[in-house]
Every structure is written in C-alpha cells, then in structure tokens.
Amino acid sequence: MLHRSPSGAKRKIRQRREEQGSRPSPFLTASSSSPTTTATPDESNYRSLIDSGAYQSILPDFDPSYVPVPQPRLNSTFSTSMSSLDITNTSISSSSTPPPPPHTKPTVEVHPMPNEERIIVHDIEIKKEKPAVPAKPKNLKVDHLNRSTSLGSLASPVSHTTSTFLNNLIGSPSLVSLQQAYNSSDLGSQELRKLDEKRIESIGSVNRRLCDFEDERNAIGDDMSANERNGEYLLSIIEKNDPSLANKVRRHLEHFKELLRFEMKLRCLMAKVVEHIRNGGDQTDALLEESRLRRRLADVNFLRLTYARRERDLECAMSRFFEEEESRQWHFYKDTLIQLVQSEEQLRESIVDSKRHLRSLHNTRPNV
Template sequence: MTSLSSPSPIQHTTSSFLNNFMPTPSLINLQQGYRNPDLGSQDLARLDASRHESIQKVSRKLSTYEEEKNLIENELEEIERTGARLLSIVEQKDNFLASRIRRFMEKSKELVGIETLLRLQLNKHNERIKDGLIDISAARGEESYLQKRFKDTDFLRKISARREIDYDKELSEIFTDDQFHRWVMFKKATLQLLQTESSVSYYIRESNAKLDALHLAPRGTSA
C-alpha cells in the first residue's frame, strides 16, 4: 500500500515532465492536470490525449518554421552573392576597404541576431508576467538583465551606425549611382532577412523545447 506521505506512482512518473515543463498558457492546464494527486486512469488517458494533440500541433508549427528557415537561407545566399559581386568591385579599387567592410558586415549580422533575440525574449517575458506565469521578484531580476543587455546592444548599434555612414561615404566614391543603389538595397534586404531568420530560429528552439517537455510526460494505459 502506498503511504499517504509518499508520492503516488503517477506523481513520481510525472516529476521529470513537470520539472521540464514549458510554462505557457496553452499547456498550463495539462501541467495542473498531471499534478492532481487524485488522478485516475481515465483522467490520465484524457490528459494523454490532450498531450498527444499538443504534440501534433507543435510539430506542425515546427515543420512550418523549418520550411520557412530553409527558404530564408536560400534567399540570403542569393542576396549575399549580390553583395559579394559589389564588394569585388571595391576590392579592385581598394582591397583594404573591402576587407574592412566584410568584417563590419559580419559583426553587423551578429548584432542583428542579438538584438532580435533580446526583443523576442522581452516579449516572452512580458507575456509570462501578463499570464501570471512568473514570480514577481524573478520577473524583476530577469527584466533588469534584459534591459541591461538592451542598453549594451544599443550602444553597439550607435557605433555601428556611425561606421556604416563612414563606409557608405567611401563606397559612394567608388560605386556608380546604380551600384551604390544596389548596395543600399542589398543591406536593407539582408537586414530584413536576418531579422526574420533570427526570429524563426528562436521559434524553432521554443518548439523543440515544448516537444521535449511534452514527450517527457508519462503515458497512460492506452498509449
């Protein structure tokens, strides 16, 4: 006979799932259901059915995100070929300038990824506060950390913007009007695609984390 002071078999088997559970509004009812100490076999079967439905839903979203990521990567490859052709023109006139711009572009890509991730994390943080899924004291600490990171990246963004203006001035003396216009369009398209790619990559990670948590849930007698 199971002691009243010890966890039930169902509670014990759900411990890993609950510890790794993603606290989102769409899954919170499932979490609460598995925590029920009086959970019976029929209730467990119902929760399992709900869990499997959630797995299918998240899997479909994940598949869509992965397809979108592949499309974005293909577009980026095409755009980068345009940038490479334009920089080859610069290289013929000033190899050192071309090298500096390449390094600058790589750093800019990293900065875009960091900025996008921070925005998404802050949005998620605010949603968790709104839905009451995070302790207030913990929320303040996390928000303080994110805001500090934002200030750091804002400082880097201002430096990057000044350097970009300086580089564009130098490029305007090398490029024809048409080439310079294509360079501006190349930068704009690259920025938009990188922001979208970073967002999609974030949602892919989130979806995989949800699936990992859902797969850790115990299976009922019907599974």
C-alpha cells in the same frame, strides 16, 4: 644789342681765378731755391767723416747670414697647412719680423669625469624590477557582460542570457494546464486516457509547427544566399579599386550580423518575460530578469550607434567607386540583409522553444 652784366657771384669767381693765376706755385719756388741752399758747419763735418772712413757706428755688428729660428707655439690657432711654408721666405723679412711672443701655458678646459658609482646606481634604478602583480582571489568573478563596448565579448552574453528562469519559462498555457491535470491525485482511467490523447494531440501540433518553422528558415536561407551574391558582386567592384576597403566592409558586415542576431535574441527573451508578467506569473524573478535584459538592450543600442557611424564612413569611401544605380543596389542589399538576419534569428528562437516544448510534452507523465 644789349649786354647783361655778370652777376655778383660770377664776378667773385672770376676775381678768385685771376688771383690764383697771378700767385706763384710753392712747388716751383721750392725746386728753384734748393740748389742755392748752403750747407751748415755740422753737415759739412759729417760728410767729411763719412768720406774719410773715420766714422764709427755705435750699433752692434750685424751678421746678414744669421737667420733666427722661431720658437714653436703651443697655443697656435693656425691650421697645419701653415707649417708647409718655405723657410727662405722668412729669411727675406727676418729684419722686420717681430719678436716671438712669450712662452705661456695653454689654457685647457677640464670637465669632471662622471663618477662610476653614480652611473652604476643610475643603471640599477633603471633596471629596477616592477612589483609583482598580486594573485587573483579565488572567489573573484569578472563580469564580462558589462563590457558592452567590446565586440569580441558578444558571444558570451548570448550564451549567458539563457538563465535558469528563462529555461523554466515555457510560456504555453496548454502545457501548464496539462501538467497540473497530471499532478492531481484523483484521476480515473478515463480521465488519464483523455489527458494522454490531449498530450499526443499537442505533440502533433508542435511537430507541425516545428516543420513550418524549418521550412521558413530554409526559405530565408535561400533568400540570404541570393542577397549575399548581390553583395559580393558589389564588393567585387570595390575590390578592383581598393582591396583594403573591401576587406573592411566584409569585416564590418560580419560583426554587424552578429550584433543583429544578439539584439533579436534579447528582444525575443524580453517578449517572453513581459508575457509572463502579464499572465500573473512569478513577479520577483521576472522583474529581475526584465531589468537585466533591458541593460543588455541598452548596451546593444550603444553598439548600434557605433556601427552606424562606421557604416557612414565606409559608404562615403565606397561612393567614389559606385555609380548611382550601384549605390541604390547597395542600400537595398543592406536593408534586405537586416530583415533576413532578424527573421532568421527569430525563427531560430521559435524552433528552440518548440523543441523545448516538445521535450516537455514527451516527459509529462501522471504521478503514480
């Protein structure tokens, strides 16, 4: 069998261990040599003085019963719980306690106090009264009609729309010719009798037409009542799930109906003015009235767009509680409501015109 010789590194490690094993320990040599040491002459003299009691210390006498009292620290950063330490603990380590620090003045940060005069002046500036609003001039007139975006101002334009020009605008050719015939100076008794018969016949015709308008309005009122019952049934479904949403829809419908009536009134008046211009009437006043009505209609169109956006938002919220059939019924109710409100307002304008025409026929008399 072959034996491998150790490598160079292993041989060096083995040699180092052998050298350390053959070297004597320094601790053993020190301990063995200490008993054999001989004292010097100075050490023997010091020992003899101590043994004889003739040694005198150059240090001052020390009283072991004396306990130094530490001075109070003014700028101490320790908590108050440190003051409860036992004083006896300090007496044990009194010999090793460092001297107290030198007494110094505490550092205090002083901030300037606010000046009372400056505070008073600042309060006066805050409580300074606002300038008074000047009084409105006596001849100043505010045009509320131009506030087209205000929903609460819809009632005032409706009442103001009937201007003097529109009140005098009857629009009936038969009444105009009858008034012109009565105003002629060369009328005989037979001609006056024929004019009276014609006037009475016109009064009867206007009365019959007025009765027809009243019947139609009553029929529309019945249809509106039936349609409102359908709408309330659908709103009751919304109210069971979201009462706040149902109230919003009701307010929206009331405002929307008011807007529809206002729009229909303006369109009826516009039709009268256009007919008057077409028949060759007074052009100056008619054109001014037409321009004014067109501005009002433009404002109404702007409001219609606003209502359309609000209506889409409400219907989107209502679709969460409606089935497909109920959504279809709601759209049918809304379309029917628009048609009925417009027809009702148109009939109301026709009734007003017929009554005005009837009063004019009763008041028409020959000039005597």
